[in-house]
Amino acid sequence: MPVGTAGTVKAVPQDVLEDLGAQIILGNTYHLYLRPGHELVRKMGGLHRFMSWNRALLTDSGGFQVFSLSELRKVSEEGVSFRSHIDGTSHLFTPERSMEIQIALGADIIMAFDECTEHPAERDRVRRSMEMTLRWAKRSKDYFEAHKHEVPWGDREIGRPENQELNHKGHEGTQRESDSGKAYAAGIPSEFVQSGIPTPALFGIVQGGMYADLRRESAERTVEMDFPGYAIGGLSVGESREKTMEMIATALEILPKDKPRYVMGVGYPEEIVKYAAMGVDMMDCVLPTRAARHGLLFTSEGRLNIKNARFAQDQGPTDPLCGCRVCQRYTRAYLRHLFVSAEPLAAVLNTIHNLAFYLDTMKAVRHAITLGDLSGVLSRSVSLV
Numbered sequence: 001m002p003v004g005t006a007g008t009v010k011a012v013p014q015d016v017l018e019d020l021g022a023q024i025i026l027g028n029t030y031h032l033y034l035r036p037g038h039e040l041v042r043k044m045g046g047l048h049r050f051m052s053w054n055r056a057l058l059t060d061s062g063g064f065q066v067f068s069l070s071e072l073r074k075v076s077e078e079g080v081s082f083r084s085h086i087d088g089t090s091h092l093f094t095p096e097r098s099m100e101i102q103i104a105l106g107a108d109i110i111m112a113f114d115e116c117t118e119h120p121a122e123r124d125r126v127r128r129s130m131e132m133t134l135r136w137a138k139r140s141k142d143y144f145e146a147h148k149h150e151v152p153w154g155d156r157e158i159g160r161p162e163n164q165e166l167n168h169k170g171h172e173g174t175q176r177e178s179d180s181g182k183a184y185a186a187g188i189p190s191e192f193v194q195s196g197i198p199t200p201a202l203f204g205i206v207q208g209g210m211y212a213d214l215r216r217e218s219a220e221r222t223v224e225m226d227f228p229g230y231a232i233g234g235l236s237v238g239e240s241r242e243k244t245m246e247m248i249a250t251a252l253e254i255l256p257k258d259k260p261r262y263v264m265g266v267g268y269p270e271e272i273v274k275y276a277a278m279g280v281d282m283m284d285c286v287l288p289t290r291a292a293r294h295g296l297l298f299t300s301e302g303r304l305n306i307k308n309a310r311f312a313q314d315q316g317p318t319d320p321l322c323g324c325r326v327c328q329r330y331t332r333a334y335l336r337h338l339f340v341s342a343e344p345l346a347a348v349l350n351t352i353h354n355l356a357f358y359l360d361t362m363k364a365v366r367h368a369i370t371l372g373d374l375s376g377v378l379s380r381s382v383s384l385v
């Protein structure tokens with residue numbers, strides 16, 4: 001899932017995202033709450049209409065950004081108070097407030113409010129944090145169940161599935177017949193459609209730091225609360241890749257296979273292939289977009305830094321195996337020129353290619369899963385490490 005922090009996947013227009021085959025993108029609750037404000041987005045008909053995106057949207061709970069961006073944050077049982085990184089004003093996020101904001105934004109999938117435990121952390125600290133995340137999950141769910149119909153969708157246009165690939169019945173699971181086809185076009189499984197107006201799906205989040213037994217317990221107790229999907233949070237915070245894999249594997253043993261399983265904030269192309277092979281269904285990461293703006297491009301031959309002088313007269317495409325509009329049209333020499341000249345088009349073209357590479361990687365994974373053999377995709381991706 002490409003990350004669209006402030007109602008935009010930076011540097012890429014929505015019609016290009018559609019052409020790239022993005023089925024779902026993220027919005028960040030913390031950013032949208034501070035600017036332009038969730039009440040404004042609600043008045044504009046919700047985030048779908050505001051940003052003119054009719055495919056699926058997911059918003060995070062706001063918790064992670066509060067922990068990573070805001071100043072003077074203070075965590076209590078009630079929630080997290082913090083000062084805006086934009087203007088220094090004081091705010092409070094609670095599980096209830098996070099649900100209220102996310103329902104106002106009107107994403108299809110919204111996330112329970114959790115505490116992302118810092119790393120490294122002592123076991124006692126991680127347990128206390130995990131217990132609080134479980135209590136916050138319960139509060140999130142209670143508020144959500146009481147208010148989930150307050151979405152700003154109203155007369156939102158929900159059309160037929162646009163993309164033929166979405167119509168395949170297969171491992172992607174959701175049965176799509178008659179009415180449920182309409183809901184699927186908006187990214188919403190049919191069970192969330194009630195009385196004609198779809199409601200969002202609230203996912204629970206597994207925490208537990210880098211302790212396998214705490215991860216297991218967090219997963220078990222989150223599953224007991226019965227969410228329609230589950231995320232594994234608190235990873236990629238500085239731990240080793242082996243540790244990330246171990247924590248994901250531990251949680252996957254508990255999380256039901258017939259519900260979406262989402263690892264938050266990962267990863268490099270070779271990592272997302274591995275996680276998908278382990279049974280992960282959803283991932284998001286700022287890496288392809290953020291790296292693109294720094295001139296780092298992902299290709300089938302490995303990573304390349306476009307500002308490198310060796311590309312100054314390179315007539316080849318970024319990636320000879322990539323079919324994206326950037327690789328079909330522009331040379332490495334031109335992309336290098338744009339980047340070293342700090343032209344805005346550099347960010348646009350680099351991001352489009354990187355997203356194409358990530359989305360094509362996942363397309364290959366889905367195809368391999370349909371064929372029942374992931375070994376080819378896995379061996380190709382390992383060579384990139």
Ligand SMILES: [Zn+2]
Nearest residue numbers: 322324327353
């Ligand atoms: Zn490309």
